[in-house]
Amino acid sequence: MTGFVVWVDFRLRPGARERFRHLVDANANASMRSETGCRRFDVTQARDEPDRVLLYEIYDSEAAFEHHCRTAHFEEFNSRSAQLVDTKLVTICDLVLEASS
Template identity: 45%
Template sequence: MFVVIVNMRVEPGKLDDFRGALTENAEATRREPGCLRFDVLQTTDDPCAFVLHEIYRDEHAFFHEHRSASHYPSWKAASAACVVPGTHQNTYCVPAELLAPGKQDHQGR
């Protein structure tokens, strides 16, 4: 299992465009065989702040299958046009038991 948490802040005047692109991306991603879960969260105190919680079968499903999916380039372009520069952050996680002594993390360490 490989988890991706994405935090981003959207330009206030671009919320409608962003929501449309995000909806298309979420629906397409949920249909990917390697996607186990894709949640879209909008913070309650800031309508321009979003969190994506994505769970994939493994790293390959995210880094290779998801990022090479036919819908990904349009999502990448739309998010680049709508997200406030410098506010997009990806955090990559694996279940803690996979990082136990003697096991490697996703970068082979």
């Protein structure tokens, strides 16, 4: 199975995690609910780094990800969360194996 994977590593401003999580969780839920090309959207928090949130997203294709970046829920998340973020690192990968049990 193939797929387009996006890892996003956010380093937040101190004290911003609760507000950021509200915004990113809404974006993730809307993506899974309304985007047919979005297969997975996980939001994770680093255990010993309270100001670090990482996303793991899988899309059917790069075009599906590009569609995601044009949705109203992404644009709202992106604009409203910008002031909460110190740094953002995006890593693009190709999914080469989606293991199952």
